Amino acid sequence: MTDTHESTPASVWRNPIHFLAFGFGSGAIRPAPGTWGTLAALPFVLLWQQLPLGGYALVILLSTLLGIWLCHRTAADLGVHDHGGIVWDEFVGLWIALWLAPTGWAWLLAGFVLFRLFDIWKPWPIGWVDRRVGGGLGIMLDDVIAGVMALLVLLLGEWLLAMV
Numbered sequence: 001m002t003d004t005h006e007s008t009p010a011s012v013w014r015n016p017i018h019f020l021a022f023g024f025g026s027g028a029i030r031p032a033p034g035t036w037g038t039l040a041a042l043p044f045v046l047l048w049q050q051l052p053l054g055g056y057a058l059v060i061l062l063s064t065l066l067g068i069w070l071c072h073r074t075a076a077d078l079g080v081h082d083h084g085g086i087v088w089d090e091f092v093g094l095w096i097a098l099w100l101a102p103t104g105w106a107w108l109l110a111g112f113v114l115f116r117l118f119d120i121w122k123p124w125p126i127g128w129v130d131r132r133v134g135g136g137l138g139i140m141l142d143d144v145i146a147g148v149m150a151l152l153v154l155l156l157g158e159w160l161l162a163m164v
Helices: 016-021 033-048 053-078 088-097 105-121 126-132 135-163
Strands: none
Touching (some): 033 053, 033 105, 053 088, 053 135, 088 105, 105 135, 126 135
């Protein structure tokens, strides 16, 4: 479980691995570093949406694999599993939430809110993964699942709106 009360280590500003894991420094913003990190990830979605679906999927895959390593390494260096400032997982989770979603500001906002709700509330299986999977994989996996769940809700919403 993430503890968001740790102070920001000075290494975030001088170690490029920590800087990336802290979402380009967005994870250092208090309170609610996960929300700030998710907000910092939003502009990238506008770039990824310009890619073909396969290109966006490749960004997600590579960012997830990179994130497992980044988050593991940063957590090990800091001696804190899932330090509250580590927000690369939020970046990837949001990117997943908006991967197949319709474009437009309303959908971006809906994806942002849904992802944050799933990430904070941690319904099953998110909470189960958060409690039982360790290391960089554990840090990343609960947010990956939250992103998938948010995406599924967005796609359901799109389908329901098309039925009206």
